[in-house]
Amino acid sequence: MTVQRPGGQQFPAGQLPAGQLPAGQLPAGQLPAGQLPAGQRRLVVTDLSFRYAGQSRNALSHVNLTVAPGEMVLVTGPSGCGKSTLSLVLAGLAPSRVAGRLAGSVLLGEENISSLEPAQAGQRVGLVFQNPNLQLFHQMVEAEIAFGPENLRLPRQIISERVDASLRRTGATALRKAATFTLSGGEKQRVAIAATLAMEPEVLVLDEPLSDLDPVGAQDVLRSLEALRDERRLAIVLIEHRVDEVLEHVDRVVLLDDGRVVLDRPAADAFADAGPWLAAGVALPEVIQVARGLPEIFTGALPLSVTQAAAVLAASPGVVAGAARPGAPEHSTAGHGAAGGGRMAAESAPVTGDPAQAEEPGPPDGPALAGGQTPGGGLALAGGQTPGGGLALAGGQTPGGGLALAGGQTPGGERASRAGEAAAGVWAGVSLSLGGRQVLDGASLVLHQGEWLALIGANGSGKTTLAGLAVGFEAPDRGSVEIGGAAVRKGSVAAQAERVGFLLQAADEMLFCNSVDDELTFGPRYRRAGVSGAEPAAAGRRSAKRTRLRIMIGSISQAHVLKDRPNDEIGHSGELSQDELLAVLGLQGLGARSPWQLSQGQRQRLALGALLAGAPDLLILDEPTTGQDTGHARAFMTWLEQLRERHGLTYLMITHDMRAVARYASRVAVMAGGRILATGTPAEIFARTDVLTESGIIAPPIARLHLRLAASAGAPPPAAVHLDVQSFLDAVRPRLAPV
Amino acid sequence: MAHFLTGTLLGRSIVAYVIVFVVPLVLPVVFIKLIGLGGIRDLLAYEPKDTVLHRLDPRLKLIYLGVVGILSVLLGWQPMLILFALTIIPWALLRPSWQRTRLLLIFFVAPSVAMFWSQGLYNLPPNGQGYLIHFPWTVAWVGTPGLAKYGMIYGLEQIGRVLLAVSTSLLVLLTTDVTDMTWALEHLGLPPRVGFAFNAALRFLPEMLSRTTLVLRAVELRGYDLSRPRWYQVGDWPDYVRRVTRCVPIVTVPLLIGSLRGTTTMAMVADARAFGLHKRRTYLREHRQTRADIAAWALMALLLIGAAAAVRWHFWARPYGG
DSSP states (O other): OEEEOTTSOEEEGGGSOGGGSOGGGSOTTSSOTTOOOTTSOOEEEEEEEEEETTOSSOSEEEEEEEEOTTOEEEEEOSTTSSHHHHHHHHTTOTTTTSOEEEEEEEEETTEEGGGSOHHHHTTTEEEEOSOGGGTOOSSBHHHHHHHHHHHTTOOHHHHHHHHHHHHHHTTOGGGTTOBGGGOOHHHHHHHHHHHHHTTOOSEEEEESTTTTSOHHHHHHHHHHHHHHHHHHOOEEEEEOSOHHHHGGGOSEEEEEETTEEEEEEETTTTTSOOHHHHHHTOOOOHHHHHHHHOTTTOOSSOOOSHHHHHHHHHTSHHHHHHHHSTTOOSSOOTTTTTOSTTOOOOSSSOOOOOGGGOOOOOOSSSOOOOSOBOGGGOBOOSTTOOTTTOOOOOSOBOTTSOBOOSTTOOGGGOOOOOTTSOOSEEEEEEEEEETTEEEEEEEEEEEOTTOEEEEEOOTTSSHHHHHHGGGTSSOOSEEEEEETTEEOOTTOHHHHTTTEEEEOSSGGGGOOSSSHHHHHHHHHHHHHHHSTTOOHHHHHHHHHHHHHHHHHHHTSOHHHHHHOOOOOOOOOOSOOOHHHHHHHTTOTTOTTSOGGGSOHHHHHHHHHHHHHTTOOSEEEEESTTTTOOHHHHHHHHHHHHHHHHHHTOEEEEEOSOHHHHHHHOSEEEEEETTEEEEEEOHHHHTTOHHHHHHHTOOOOHHHHHHHHHHHHTTOOOOSSOOOSHHHHHHHHGGGOOOO | OHHHHHHSHHHHHHHHHIIIIIHHHHHHHHHHHHTHHHHHHHHTSOOOOOOHHHHSOHHHHHHHHHHHHHHHHHSOHHHHHHHHHHHHHHHHHHOOOHHHHHHHHHHHHHHHHHHHHHHHHHSOOTTSOOEEEEOOGGGGGGSOOEEEHHHHHHHHHHHHHHHHHHHHHHHHHHHSOHHHHHHHHHHTTOOHHHHHHHHHHHHHHHHHHHHHHHHHHHHHHTTOOOOOOOTTOGGGHHHHHHHHHHHHHHHHHHHHHHHHHHHHHHHHHHHHTTTTSSSSOOOSOOOOOOHHHHHHHHHHHHHHHHHHHHHHTTTTOOTTTO
8 A cells, every 4th residue: 555645755554654644544444433633632641550660669650641732731740759750651661661560541542552662652652851862872963863764664755854844843953964962952952852753753751851951941942842832733741840941831730749640730720729739849930929929919810921920010000110119129138148157248239228127137046037938938038037047237238138248247157258268269260171162261250168159151151160170170271270278289189079079960970889878988988098198187177077067967957958847946966877867868768778779869969968978168069959859959958058057168059040049049150151251149140131141041030020020110120139039029019009 | 321321230221121111101191191081082983074985885984994904914014004005095085183183193103102112022033133122131020131123023013904904993983974884784784783783882982981081080079089199109009009990890880870771761762763663774864876986896896806816826925924
């Protein structure tokens, strides 16, 4: 039998997969009566349960889900809830390629996906994995996309058509002749999507496709997916943690927790009830928090994007007038941005805060939280207090919550850099060329003692390379690097590890042992054995630091760290047992388990815990929240914040997570093209739209909302923006026009 | 000074120790320093260009590789060296970048010097004559009486054979996209899985090298000291060797597990893209014979005829065992 394609070409039917054949030309018996033609079939998951071989608990339990053509569904949930397992089952790879027991059904129309071979299932349901490097087999993009159709033995002309179409639909036509190793992360992910699309599936499942992408790259991918949904009527299942960024692009939201569907609603209704989200430990998107905090304004559907929220707020005259007021925000607490040891005056903006608003210093120890937590894990702060010691603002609170310090001291008696005290790190005019490419170009940066500096920029801007100079990965071609006043020598990585802990982005590569317990003791074991000629003084200093770390870990409530619940008690002091340390890391009961049996988020926490066991003075965190759900990420970051504030640790954080920057960083440095473009407090930097545009950064939602409102009022851009929901609400509420 | 080095026992011993130890030990250091893992990755990478070599039929290039490999063993060293000189011509057509050229030269020269030197030291002349340098009794414990011209000449011959095969292999890798190689292997009668395995190996070897570098960095970040002592810190070298040796099983775990996990994902992706669904595949790019291909086939035929004649009638027979 031959099949006629548009254009008049004829091909033997056996050379085209069933999905390619027009319904009217399917061989007899392949199209049961009443079955919808391919491209119009719904994906229906009924009572699906799946248990991995050798496990005692289900990874998925009684999951019901329907995805219609032309619908994009967001599936989210805490780490380990079964999202990736669901993706494997939907794509027909489990249990055929991943051993386990499946109950229930996954039907595409009348076709049972689970009963198909992966090669057949792949033509119905395409799966894009998290790591694009593992999905690209070829050296050239064109060959990569043609790979699937070639395996189907399609004629050359059809293969060429599919390659063209896939590149066009993902906006990757310009990459056709490129080598895959030259692509950026976002480009690789788009090529991976294109290669999957070349199989012409009816359903596309993407498992955390944005996790390694910068915000601009992520938006590129999301726009491609929207086009596929709207133009091709593809059914799309998007599994993601980054709910803020994807919410406006999806039609429906499904919340998974512990392998079960907890919530399945249209996007506009998904957050009407915050209970399921809180219970699952998933933070509400910030625009949703704003809307819930202003019910008198948001009387209709909840906004799904900054644009929608701004449109509603702009209709309220009082809100707009407030946003146009110079010097706003007054009470910007920036989460905790003003507290903590070593806060320095903003470097790039004048102090504009109102001295009359200065607050009394809070207690020196322990989180000073007035009021409870907001839904979703945010902190409700009264009077500008922040966790970890409160504020002492003596004339000159900066808009972003940074401090102008008198005498170099922070409130609460915490450590601060004083005049003459060595900075934690100094990069002075460093330039570095690697592989013929200028990676760093005269970058200069000072990292002050006790501060939390976030280094942000697009992929390839040089952030990780700059940070790597601090541990001696490379030596700059020009310029110098000093850590703690001592020059860093290339190759002295283990020696630098005494004072600098570096958590790699690929935290998995930092795990070497057979059990979680062994990982935590790796450093002390091998440092003593591996370092020859260690001086007794240095050994004593390390021992003292380790004891200090054990004591400070012991003072943190485990419950607070684990689930972001109110910190009801200050825990015990003294040394922490291994089990207690595991609990602090959220790994209780897993001490004997192999690290490779943990989820990605768990492994990340383990890797950092192992570094902290060495009690470094400076921690470099390379994308610490990647792959973690918001609940675990926030608990983890809050724990780090408390460690830093109490014991003067210094953090350099490289991240694409602008919400984490807004919430935790005391200062931000923006990189582009191997240079530092600007430094300042988060509130100031996220107000600098010129800098953000040049560096390919998208500000967090509240900051963008503030800027939108100011723009809609015709006011000049503010010098600093709100960063957290509470400060924004505090600024807006007093100005609401009376009803 | 010359008299000291050549006329005194101490001087001659110093010279002998330098010849036996310093020259051979410098070579791997030079190789690692100037090439390293990153250099190997760059060396094996396909160089996307549009040259006549790139456009040649990939089957021709694979067959050429096999033919040259066999001839490098069968031919006497004179015709073998002539063949090696001829294989330099395609490199001139390719015009690699200076960075690639530098890597190639180091990649070829360092092992060549090592082989040349080791043969000169340990491939001893049967008649006990023909030494360039006789070592004094103070060096007798290393097991060689001196540096022999006999061995050096033999080393040169073996270098030529190895370089011939290696040079040809690199030329094919640099000028042939892996997809084309897969196509060629299948059109030479091999199943698609062989081509895919070859493809995957070439694609992921650089990734593996990158990961190895990353894992070694991670080990050091955890406090495991892998810094090398200075050459003159002789007492620290045994400890360094011990540390490096102990590190091998430590890094093997994440490397292996990461590779296996990655392999699992790759296998699932390959399955999802229907690899193995049919015994044969179609290809986006097909190769039609061009005039350049016909000329290249003709040249290879001449090469085979010439080589067969040389072997059959013992032209320039191999001096060592024929």
